[in-house]
């Protein structure tokens with residue numbers, strides 16, 4: 033099994049140290065509950081990555097590691113074949129020794145929409161809930177946080193993260209393959225400085241409990257950055273799809289930004305701001321050579337791109353930024 037000792041050691045070196053045993057238990061429980069059948073094969077594949085030091089790295093403007101001239105033509109082709117065995121590549125793009133991993137999502141566009149609306153991450157302890165393969169964790173690392181912890185239950189995404197980590201290990205970015213429900217319920221004063229939850233809330237059956245859990249993992253004065261699908265409408269409106277939404281069968285609540293604000297305030301967060309609202313385009317989410325399954329284009333009404341195939345408003349996402357009060361209040 034993959035070793036997470038470096039991650040536990042890194043967490044132990046911060047004020048999160050009282051919680052390290054619980055993080056460890058969570059990973060062990062998760063692996064005991066479910067270990068992906070391909071994991072051994074993937075770990076073997078990781079060993080075939082080129083053992084060279086990148087001659088350049090950029091995580092400020094994109095995630096680019098090394099250059100094309102560091103590989104011969106055959107090594108370049110072998111790298112492509114190796115990386116393709118980790119299909120589907122959903123979040124990115126990545127540039128690895130000249131290989132352009134053209135992922136389903138332009139996750140860089142999402143980062144561009146929020147990066148100027150958050151408190152600077154320098155010296156902060158950051159949690160990215162549902163981090164996918166960790167694309168945004170690397171972009172966060174460019175701001176020199178003390179530590180970034182990405183969590184996501186997907187073991188394939190953990191492997192994609194491990195590919196980049198091989199070359200970016202001098203950055204304090206770590207990944208644990210667990211869902212939020214495996215983390216402590218409340219971390220009190222030793223909680224995170226900033227928590228990102230992007231693209232997760234609409235998958236939760238109980239969105240209020242999700243927000244309360246995130247708040248309880250923040251230290252007093254910490255910042256929550258929440259991104260989710262929203263609809264247009266009044267402050268008291270929310271869409272609960274009858275069945276699927278844009279072909280996804282695990283979508284529960286799509287609030288208006290007004291209702292989302294209300295939820296966050298009710299949960300005891302302060303200074304709740306709508307930082308950005310944007311409609312997802314078929315340029316931002318699309319099938320590529322690196323993600324060959326269906327994508328957004330196939331989930332929209334062919335006659336009206338403003339609607340999903342089920343007749344609901346097409347995907348629109350809002351970024352909310354809020355603070356946990358310094359003083360305890362009577363909220364949950």
Ligand SMILES: Nc1ncnc2c1ncn2[C@@H]1O[C@H](C[S@+](CC[C@H]([NH3+])C(=O)[O-])CC(=O)[O-])[C@@H](O)[C@H]1O
Nearest residue numbers: 123161162163164184185186211212213230231232
């Ligand atoms: N219980 C859970 N706890 C935590 N994560 C979960 C859970 N269940 C599923 N996930 C993970 O949540 C992620 C949601 S994608 C957002 C990725 C990134 N944040 C992005 O904003 O691009 C959705 C989207 O495409 O927007 C997936 O990687 C799941 O494995």
